[in-house]
Amino acid sequence: MSSSDATKSKDGLKKRSVAGSFLFKFPHGDERKAQAALFKRSGKVSTYQHKFAPISGSVEKYDVTPLATALREINEETGLTPSSIELFRVGKPYSFVDESIGREWTINPFGFRLKEKSEGGRGEEGITIDWEHEGFEWFNPLDVNGSDEFGGVPKLVNSLRRVWPEYDLGQRAAEVLTSGLQQLRDDHESGARQLGDLAISTLRNLIVEMDSDVIDDDWWANIRMAAWHICQARESMGAAIISATVKALDRIENIITQDVPPQEKIRMIVDALENQLIQHKSTTDRIRDAFVDYLRQHVIQSMGSKEIISILTLSSSSTISACLLQAADRLGVSIDLRILESRPLYEGVTLASKLLVVETNSIDLNVTLYTDASSALAADGIDIVVLGADRISTLGDVSNKIGSLPAILCQRHVAPNAKVVVLSETEKIARPDLIKDHLVEENSSAELVRTWKGIVKGADLIEKISSGGEHDGVRGKKVRVRNLYFEWIPAIFVHAYVTDEGLLSVENITERSNWIGKETDRFFKQL
Incomplete structure (x- = not known):
């Protein structure tokens, strides 16, 4: 973690913007069984020695975005390249002060999925740590905590919950959110309106499953954080999803300010979201x-x-x-x-x-x-x-x-x-x-290549090389197949x-x- 971008605030604190990336794996593709890798910082780093942390690094002046920082640091600290990982969560950035070392940190959290070899990735075997770490371990995200015994860096849980909001929702509501986000991300057949419906349904279902004995500021913050991730699930379809979700939040906000018992509020919220879905169908x-x-x-x-x-x-x-x-x-x-x-x-x-x-x-x-x-x-x-x-x-x-x-x-x-x-x-x-600020969704090249099989000679080889693999006799050749939607x-x-x-x-x-x-x-x- 370099310090070239550090500046001092008026109160003498060094200000540092960093990208913090959590690496996840999902056994058998089931995100409900997620495991997150935490890396133990070595004795050679300048801060938080021997503490568990995500893959972290300063946002340098030459980094176009914090995401570019995240990809660079992952490569430097684990040896993994973009062909071995997939961005699947973008957390809400936040800042905090650690007076013990005179720093004000701005954290840009990301969640990446580790690709298996069958997908063209390198799997866990592809992780090669550098001098900044002395090892890494896999954890159930819900088992990570901020205690001294656990041994994490400051605000580790706060960074994690921003890419894994399931942390604060309770088991059943967490499973609803995880499943809903996975459906939103993986559904390439439904149109934007249908995905907007799925966003509303996911929000409604997780509210039903949450512990809502007390509807307070924390409850409302957890709902909004879950909604934030629903809005981020499919950037290319984001407009419809965001509009539907924001309208749903507006309905929820109008209800939770009313002077009625919590369970009555939940019933009213569910009715309001059901009504929104019905109105959607008439568009x-x-x-x-x-x-x-x-x-x-x-x-x-x-x-x-x-x-x-x-x-x-x-x-x-x-x-x-x-x-x-x-x-x-x-x-x-x-x-x-x-x-x-x-x-x-x-x-x-x-x-x-x-x-x-x-x-x-x-x-x-x-x-x-x-x-x-x-x-x-x-x-x-x-x-x-x-x-x-x-x-x-x-x-x-x-x-x-x-x-x-x-x-x-x-x-x-x-x-x-x-x-x-x-x-x-x-x-x-x-x-x-601006148009340039909207993410261009690029999808699996296999969707293109499989239509060539049996027709184009070497289609299998093109698929293997384009997905990051190698083949005897053609090492060093580069083939990129782009599948933009x-x-x-x-x-x-x-x-x-x-x-x-x-x-x-x-x-x-x-x-x-x-x-x-x-x-x-x-x-x-x-x-």
Whole structure:
């Protein structure tokens, strides 16, 4: 742990910002059986000798972010590279003073999962400690404590509970949160609205399982900390999850201030969150009605004698499928629907299959599937591009399924008069941030490579090398297979945002974004 970034405050304390990383392993992939590694600091370090600690290091001036510090320190102190670990928890930073050594620490806690060899990692055998440590041990996170007998560094438990909030919830509530966070992180099939529902359900279920005989400031802080981690579980879907969670916290806050017994408060909270879930289910109906109105006013009126609307879309979205079916049913025109297949998971093909199983004589819907590479052919002569949204920035830029931007760029060339319409719940509007501040979600390269097997010679070898493995005769060769799920469409390409609150302007979106930002800060900033 270097001291090059240390500064002195007015009271003479040296101020130090550090990244503290907890390394976890999950037997048989079950996070409820988590074990956390704590490293015993050696006699050669300058502070807290022979004390258990996470992997720690100063945030240096050349570190882009505290996360960059964490990855660097893990590599220096354990020999593990990014291919052997996975970030799975980001804790809320905090500060404290240790007057015994004249330091003011700012801790940026992280939780990393140790990958097994079967995943391309090196497993526990890959950990090689350096001079800063004299050993490490695995602990049940709930067994870690701040006693002198345990022998941890100052505020060890406080750092741990910020990446493992289960520490303060009790066993049953902890299991609910652990399971919910794992589902949010691993579910790559559900849309953002469904994940928002899962966020609300997880919060409701852990409140039911908590010890709520006394609902005080500590109880409320534990709920907000759990909610913080729910909001961090899937960055790419974070807008919908954060909006849903913040609304839930607002409902809870209004109830816990009432003068009624604790168990009555819990019943009222559960009812309020159930009501929020019910209201969630009706958002698609409202978007569907707004979409039909938009088509009537902005597309059909300009069609003249044309009786066919040509629409281009991609990916699988329950909102899009519902809107398309209602448009075909209500507008009395034929719909020529062109769908890009959406590799590697072929969500476009899934969307087509959903639409084709609907049997009704009132719907005149003709579906054509195109490869992703033929976006220009698919866009030729269309009237409208219909896209979903996983996130909408404060300036109206839209994050959606990879392939959306090429489709729109092709449309602008071959069908420049076509409209680009985004169908979205207002909950997908994100708090104020620049596009560069939003995490790009990258997923397993195996999803791509497995589609090549039996077709591309050497696909098995590419998968092995790209996941960090080696193969006789090709050591030193580097292959990187990138599997990105989402990309940004600039607001200048979007003609209309059709939402559960009707048509929104960019100004409306900015206003909602600012509200989300203020509410998020109100609930989480002081944790």
